[in-house]
Amino acid sequence: MNRFRPNIAVRGCGAFAEDAWKRIRIGGIEMAVVKPCARCVVTTIDKETLAQNKEPLKTLNAYRKQEGGAMFGQNVIPLNEGRLAVGMTVEVLS
Numbered sequence: 001m002n003r004f005r006p007n008i009a010v011r012g013c014g015a016f017a018e019d020a021w022k023r024i025r026i027g028g029i030e031m032a033v034v035k036p037c038a039r040c041v042v043t044t045i046d047k048e049t050l051a052q053n054k055e056p057l058k059t060l061n062a063y064r065k066q067e068g069g070a071m072f073g074q075n076v077i078p079l080n081e082g083r084l085a086v087g088m089t090v091e092v093l094s
Contacts, residue, residue: 003043003056006073010090018074023093029082030093038069
């Protein structure tokens with residue numbers, strides 16, 4: 001998880017479920033899901049040892065490659081202000 005540096009991680013849904021989401025709400029914050037997140041070489045560096053190898057980009061490129069790179073996760077834009085906290089429920093609106 002530390003290689004991908006997510007701002008928000010969601011559990012309890014299928015792998016890559018976020019690819020189909022258009023709008024979500026966490027607490028009182030509504031967010032537009034705007035585009036897949038292209039992953040860079042930072043994901044190939046072990047943060048504890050600083051060793052670098054081809055994974056996980058090699059595997060992601062095998063089945064998640066699009067124009068722009070290997071995609072993993074989504075970029076979202078908040079549509080209003082509010083507070084986020086660990087453990088909040090993610091509601092898929094569309």
